[in-house]
Amino acid sequence: MVTPKxxxxxxxxxxxxxxxxxxxxxxxxxALSMRRLAAEVGVEAASLYHHLPSKDALLSGVxxxxxxxxxxxxxxxxxxxxxxxxxxxxxRRVLAAHPNLTPLAGRRVETDxxxxxxxxxxxxxxxxxxxxxWQSMIALxxxxxxxxxxxxxxxxSDLPSELAERMSDWRDETCVRSLRMLIDAYDAERAG
Amino acid sequence: MVTPKxxxxxxxxxxxxxxxxxxxxxxxxxALSMRRLAAEVGVEAASLYHHLPSKDALLSGVxxxxxxxxxxxxxxxxxxxxxxxxxxxxxRRVLAAHPNLTPLAGRRVETDxxxxxxxxxxxxxxxxxxxxxWQSMIALxxxxxxxxxxxxxxxxSDLPSELAERMSDWRDETCVRSLRMLIDAYDAERAG
DNA sequence: ACCTGAACACCGTTCAAGT
DNA sequence: ACCTGAACACCGTTCAAGT
Numbered sequence: 001m002v003t004p005k006x007x008x009x010x011x012x013x014x015x016x017x018x019x020x021x022x023x024x025x026x027x028x029x030x031a032l033s034m035r036r037l038a039a040e041v042g043v044e045a046a047s048l049y050h051h052l053p054s055k056d057a058l059l060s061g062v063x064x065x066x067x068x069x070x071x072x073x074x075x076x077x078x079x080x081x082x083x084x085x086x087x088x089x090x091x092r093r094v095l096a097a098h099p100n101l102t103p104l105a106g107r108r109v110e111t112d113x114x115x116x117x118x119x120x121x122x123x124x125x126x127x128x129x130x131x132x133x134w135q136s137m138i139a140l141x142x143x144x145x146x147x148x149x150x151x152x153x154x155x156x157s158d159l160p161s162e163l164a165e166r167m168s169d170w171r172d173e174t175c176v177r178s179l180r181m182l183i184d185a186y187d188a189e190r191a192g
Numbered sequence: 193m194v195t196p197k198x199x200x201x202x203x204x205x206x207x208x209x210x211x212x213x214x215x216x217x218x219x220x221x222x223a224l225s226m227r228r229l230a231a232e233v234g235v236e237a238a239s240l241y242h243h244l245p246s247k248d249a250l251l252s253g254v255x256x257x258x259x260x261x262x263x264x265x266x267x268x269x270x271x272x273x274x275x276x277x278x279x280x281x282x283x284r285r286v287l288a289a290h291p292n293l294t295p296l297a298g299r300r301v302e303t304d305x306x307x308x309x310x311x312x313x314x315x316x317x318x319x320x321x322x323x324x325x326w327q328s329m330i331a332l333x334x335x336x337x338x339x340x341x342x343x344x345x346x347x348x349s350d351l352p353s354e355l356a357e358r359m360s361d362w363r364d365e366t367c368v369r370s371l372r373m374l375i376d377a378y379d380a381e382r383a384g
Numbered sequence: 385a386c387c388t389g390a391a392c393a394c395c396g397t398t399c400a401a402g403t
Numbered sequence: 404a405c406c407t408g409a410a411c412a413c414c415g416t417t418c419a420a421g422t
Contacts, residue, residue, distance in 0.1 A: 010385080010386065010387095011386085011387095033413085033414065033415080034414080034415060034416085035413085035414075035415090043386095043387070043388090044387065044388055044389080045414095045415080045416085046387075046388065046389080046390095046416080046417080046418090047386070047387050047388075049415095049416070049417080050385080050386060050387075051386095054415085054416085055415065055416090102298065103295065103298070106294070106295070106298075106335070106338035106339060106343065106344050107343065107344055107345070108344065108345055108346075108347065109339060109344060109345075109346040109347065109348075109359075110346075110347045111346070111347070111348050111350075111351060111359055112350060117351070117355060117359075118351070118352065118355065121355070127354055127355055127358060128358065130355070131355060131358040131359055131366075132363075132366040132369065132370070134359070135336070135339070135359070135362060135366055136332065136336070136366065136367075136370035138335070138339065139331070139332050139335030139336040139338075139339060139367075139370075140328065140331050140332045140335060140370075141335075142331075142335045142338070142339075143298070143330070143331030143332060143333075143334045143335025143336075143338070144327070144328070144331040144335075146298035146331075146334070146335070147298060147301060147327070147330065147331060147334075151298065151299065152298050152299055152300065152301060153299070153300055153301075154300075154301040154302075154303070155300065155301065155302045155303070156301075156303050158303075158304060159303060159309070159310070160310065162319055163309060163310065163313070163319055163322070163323060166319060166320065166323040167301075167303060167309075167323055167326070167327070170327060171324075174323075174324040174327055174328065175328075175331075177324065178324070178328035178331075178332075178374060181373065181374060181377035181378070182370060182373060182374070184377070185370075185373035185376070185377055186373070202404080202405065202406095203405085203406095225394085225395065225396085226395080226396060226397085227394085227395075227396090235405095235406070235407090236406070236407055236408080237395095237396080237397090238397080238398080238399090238406075238407065238408080238409095239405070239406050239407075241396095241397070241398080242404080242405060242406075243405095246396085246397085247396065247397090385422100386421105386422085387420105387421085387422080388419105388420080388421075388422100389418100389419095389420085389421100390417105390418095390419095390420105391416105391417085391418090391419105392415105392416085392417080392418105393414100393415095393416090394413105394414070394415085394416105395412100395413075395414055395415100396411105396412095396413085396414100397410105397411085397412090397413105398409105398410085398411080399408100399409095399410090399411105400407105400408095400409095400410105401406105401407080401408085401409105402405105402406085402407075402408100403404100403405085403406080403407100
């Protein structure tokens with residue numbers, strides 16, 4: 001759906017990211033071209049380069065935008081294990097809500113200082129252990145979301161049918177279960 | 193490096209997949225165009241469509257080609273846990289050997305009947321547990337490889353410097369350690 | 385400062401025509 | 404059966420020109 005209206009206000013980066021995310025969500029990543037985005041916001045393709053250096057910058061912005069949808073429960077869980085699980089379950093929830101973006105999910109890792117990683121080291125985790133747990137949680141959550149999206153096609157045709165059916169279904173509960181296992185395992189090995 | 197030589201034998205799919213894999217390895221996924229591949233094998237771009245239905249089919253073939261490089265140790269490990277670890281460590285090794293292909297790694301899951309998944313069910317794992325463990329191993333191995341490749345850029349600029357440094361380094365040992373933890377955890381919860 | 389028109393150097397894909 | 408030439412409908416990006 002192109003919405004060509006004469007613009008009265010100048011474009012903003014944020015407006016572009018939002019529109020691009022909407023296009024990718026609705027029509028897939030292939031549909032998201034500079035020309036298509038320009039048409040959507042009522043402008044020529046060349047105009048976009050006054051606000052963005054490249055399409056790559058656009059895609060990065062879209063990911064950041066998506067990740068900004070993460071919401072952590074307001075009374076933070078008291079148990080740090082539950083907190084960690086909440087963070088990464090939420091990450092996975094957001095990824096699952098934008099299945100067309102999963103091919104991009106691996107492009108960019110952002111780790112804020114207040115994200116929980118630093119917190120782990122204060123709980124008695126060594127820097128090494130904290131980072132290893134953090135990396136593994138990201139890898140599992142993102143990997144699981146990629147395979148769970150339509151972007152991935154599973155070839156399980158040669159498996160026994162009960163297994164084939166289950167292998168095509170990447171359930172949320174499975175991801176959370178394995179995330180929890182990682183937390184508990186690192187906790188048990190924690191260098192005090 | 194284009195190698196335009198007059199061809200004497202007809203093209204084969206396998207030759208195309210091999211050449212395409214070489215281009216992607218050497219110059220990146222963006223460099224792999226139908227026209228570029230055609231030039232490499234000494235033919236016009238249009239000719240490729242006598243052997244392949246689409247570029248998508250080419251990319252799928254490239255992934256299959258890459259995965260065919262997996263080698264499982266010849267005397268199979270006796271311990272099934274070691275076997276499982278060997279399979280997924282090898283998967284990760286192959287992915288790490290082709291970092292330019294990681295964006296494609298999530299496109300296709302293949303699970304052979306003799307891959308080990310069926311084997312798990314014979315060890316007393318329920319179908320559910322076997323599949324959940326299997327999926328989690330794939331997700332972790334692939335996710336880890338994606339973030340470890342140059343394709344991913346980490347923004348850790350706001351972290352304390354020791355943590356930032358470690359967060360940019362996705363070590364093989366970390367992946368294997370977490371894979372092993374998943375195996376042990378599912379083993380412990382196994383429904384006998 | 386912001387937008388446009390037109391161009392450049394690419395894409396994937398199709399198809400009639402050649403051998 | 405296999406390959407080619409030429410075309411179609413797209414790309415991302417640049418740049419002089421307009422307001």
